[in-house]
Amino acid sequence: MTLPYPPPLLRVLLADDHGIVREGLKMVMHQASELIGSVDEAATGEQVLALLAAHGADVLVLDLGMPGVAGSGWVRALRERHPALHIMVLTANTDERSRLAILEAGADEYLAKTGSSRELMAAIERLQNGHDKQPARAQSTHTPAPAETLTRREQQVLALAAQGATAAQIGQALHISPLTARKHRENLMRKLALHSTAELVAYAVRLGLPSA
Known part of the structure; x- marks a missing residue:
């Protein structure tokens, strides 16, 4: 044999x-x-x-x-x-x-x-072994992605932060105080389970947002 x-x-x-x-x-x-x-x-x-x-x-x-x-x-x-x-x-x-x-x-x-x-x-x-790759299909029961839970303002803050904007610059762009901008940033990072600016930028890139 x-x-x-x-x-x-x-x-x-x-x-x-x-x-x-x-x-x-x-x-x-x-x-x-x-x-x-x-x-x-x-x-x-x-x-x-x-x-x-x-x-x-x-x-x-x-x-x-x-x-x-x-x-x-x-x-x-x-x-x-x-x-x-x-x-x-x-x-x-x-x-x-x-x-x-x-x-x-x-x-x-x-x-x-x-x-x-x-x-x-x-x-x-x-x-x-030549087995099929993971199927690209959604689960039958939809669970909202973390990004879907962000408010419109948090989405705006995410887009600006991904470009390297500081809290002061975000506040100026959105006509809010730096303290409010910082609070929005903290909230979105908590929702997305992110712990650093590098993780925030990487997450924004994965969503297709422009980065610095």
């Missing part, structure tokens, strides 16, 4: 702007699976494109919040340029609208960073 050849080892590209996250993911992959071969690392969207052009990859594990990655449009362009690449998004953003937009743009998987390493490795094995 002739045994089948083992599948080729996967070339993985880890794309996250936090070095400690990349190191942890690399350790998990090598410990949890014999399918993983080489693992390259990128901290910006530009580095992702350069490494794919230079070395290629089978699987891209992508954080949407890192510099140079502009939401679904960036993913769509990447899919058109690398049609055979398995794109796995690993993100802190769990709202349904963003998930659907990214999957429809061409990503194969959309995983939350709050999940377990087992989920990540199971997704990689699904792709390796």
Whole structure:
């Protein structure tokens, strides 16, 4: 009886702007699976494109919040340029609208960073075995995305903050006091579970808002 050849080892590209996250993911992959071969690392969207052009990859594990990655449009362009690449998004953003937009743009998987390493490795094995990617469809019971809970004023503040405007500048643009602008910003960050200006800007980019 002739045994089948083992599948080729996967070339993985880890794309996250936090070095400690990349190191942890690399350790998990090598410990949890014999399918993983080489693992390259990128901290910006530009580095992702350069490494794919230079070395290629089978699987891209992508954080949407890192510099140079502009939401679904960036993913769509990447899919058109690398049609055979398995794109796995690993993100802190769990709202349904963003998930659907990214999957429809061409990503194969959309995983939350709050999940377990087992989920990540199971997704990689699904792709390796040729199983279908995650379906880009909404849940039967609609739960409002966090962005849908923002008031019109909070949406305006989000758009301005994403462009780097200070509380004073936001207040001037919206004809409100800096204190009120700061309060709106605090409220929207609480609703969106954001904890820093960098997270706020990244979230705005994922929604398609212009940033500085």
